[in-house]
Amino acid sequence: MRTIGVGLLGCGVVGSAVARLVRENADAIAARCGARFEIRKIAVKNRRKKHPGVPARLFTSVDKVVSSPSVDLVVEVMGGEEEAFRAIMMAIANKKHVVTANKLLLAKRGEEIFSAAIAAGIEVGFEAAVAGAVPVIRTLKEAVASGTVRSVQGIINGTSNYILTSMKDGTVSFADALAAAQKLGYAEADPTFDVEGTDAAHKVAILASLAFGSPVDFSKVHIEGISGLAPEDFEFARQFGRVIKLLAVARMEENRLDVRVHPVMVAAARPIAAVNGVTNAVEINVSDAGRLMLIGPGAGGNATASAVIANMADIARDMILGAVGRISPFGFMDRARKKLPMMPVGEITGGYYLRFTVEDKPGVLAAMAGILGDNGISIDSVIQKGRSGGVVPLVILTHHAKERDVHTAMKKIGKLRSTRNRAMIIRLDNGE
């Protein structure tokens, strides 16, 4: 049986899980793909740190891993951008196949990496970069072979979904929910990437590229996080039969890519509304296959490592049969790809939840409704809290409107004497 030498870049939670599973499950892996893997070199930041169960004699520098003649396949789970990029490009130059879980890197420089790999006849697997163990990359690359993808949307950041789940009842503040998540290890000390939507944006940029066969300009992905959400937004959502989720959305509209991450008030009856805690879920809407929904653990050492090893097995099969390059990392044949422009977020349409803080006096609603109407926005429903005489929340749900018009109206409403603070805007799902 073929033995494939593996070099591991990074030996944190995911890296050490890969090392352990490759050893413990060697027979199961061989039974599936007909090859054995041997971890032969490992690059770690700190060689003095303890890595239980991982033999320290394998530790060396990144450069030695990616250039070692004993290494056939490099697993990059070190994270970050510059050094990981350099390491992967060097691995490719040295004819090592690559498996990476690095979503930031692929979102920003996937085009360069994939092009270099194709040119060198090298495979790059990256199932673990999005939604952990959930085979969403595989599904987009292989299961969707005849249809046109209409949209991909999902919950692809476990930390923020855990926080939103804690806040669901409208009784817990963002700060408290975050602190609890940090205590349980579901949020990092600096949670910015997770709660501000950046991590989900990296992932959805990768999914969009695979779904639509186009590069995605990451700098033009619209990103909003969850840190501004207030408990009352969850309470109002409940009253409207909705749930707030941080959704990553990738759509194609008039040959333009609409890629964004932001909170959405989802109808409670939609299956995605029931995806709670750190679980991930991705819905792929395809012209012929219909709506495919994939749910599962989006993070964690074992789950992520299982996706890494599935890619290692893919590569092993291709190596054994001399079929390297069987599927392009782009998901499309090179010549079939095209560069689609990004659609500005102002041009999307949908319903909106608008929460204002207003003086509780006559005429306020009329003034606001007037401005909305002047901008072509019609009102679906209104919740005005009991007359206490002071400052009260006023919530409006709109019918379908263009986002740009909503922002224009919000600016004008913000200038009314009777409004306080900034209004909260949350998009409603439109069932796409």
Place this chain on the structure above:
Amino acid sequence: MRTIGVGLLGCGVVGSAVARLVRENADAIAARCGARFEIRKIAVKNRRKKHPGVPARLFTSVDKVVSSPSVDLVVEVMGGEEEAFRAIMMAIANKKHVVTANKLLLAKRGEEIFSAAIAAGIEVGFEAAVAGAVPVIRTLKEAVASGTVRSVQGIINGTSNYILTSMKDGTVSFADALAAAQKLGYAEADPTFDVEGTDAAHKVAILASLAFGSPVDFSKVHIEGISGLAPEDFEFARQFGRVIKLLAVARMEENRLDVRVHPVMVAAARPIAAVNGVTNAVEINVSDAGRLMLIGPGAGGNATASAVIANMADIARDMILGAVGRISPFGFMDRARKKLPMMPVGEITGGYYLRFTVEDKPGVLAAMAGILGDNGISIDSVIQKGRSGGVVPLVILTHHAKERDVHTAMKKIGKLRSTRNRAMIIRLDNGE
């Protein structure tokens, strides 16, 4: 670009959708897999029947399709057992690759077909045989590469799930729900295969074989359908915070295969409980990856055809690169498979819902509880309907018990003077 000649066996709902999508989506398919497909021969039962959009000049006999030199790949969507088996074996003998949606055939004779295909160096794709467009076969064969599958369970018969969804509120009888489903085309004129669990059993036998790397003796799959369920069972389920689903279950316990199809009272909070209508859902529980849930359209021409074409694209990639046989249809390397014995259903353990029809008089519950206790079955909760003096339902939920003991107890209880009719037994999910 390579053009692959396709022979189509059957041109009903799925076959004509394959023919149409292969033509209409030719560019999208080529962009994904680098090949074009051309339907060159079609076998139909009745050549005079109209097949809109399908050129009649292609129509011929099954034998001519599978032996035609212009055909590289045979798509079998004719259904049935004997003729389909003969056709597929002849296709393999003639070195044609095969894609089939025939779950009955694969459940009963998959071992023969797959073995013949491997010996001949031929690929067999069958994603469409289970859960239509939902990539559950692909996930079991490729995404689960390092872990051990603990269980596979799911809703894999759309007709029965549609009927159960209609009956959910406890106000509609099975007969009425079936009639409504038939009117909408969701149930066939003879619905036996669907509502009695046979179709789901065919599918779960295939899944079990892929999950555990063992042949499955289909004759030993335990099968119960939904036709015996009464509206009151749904009403009681609701009272217990549960929903009745027809689940297909495949587990491994002490190196024995536990494969069965029967109604289960599922906790309403489980995601699978929210899968309604004709939608299919499969949950795969893997030692390292965790619980993966895949949901989507399990039937319909386009959805099923999309799974067929995904397999055609897989085969095309392997043909182009000379990598035929890249993944065994068994999901495991031949030498890694073993024949596991089937576990008798009497040995499973779990909670049970028991609905009795009893005379409404003192001492009845005591007698029943006594018999249950004598057989080592402890009671979790009881619902006894208001004292009307006549014959009333009595419902007992048990704690974990062995199925054999439950049946022994039920026989004894059935002999009590105070019991009427046969008791209804529904298994409770145990969250596995």
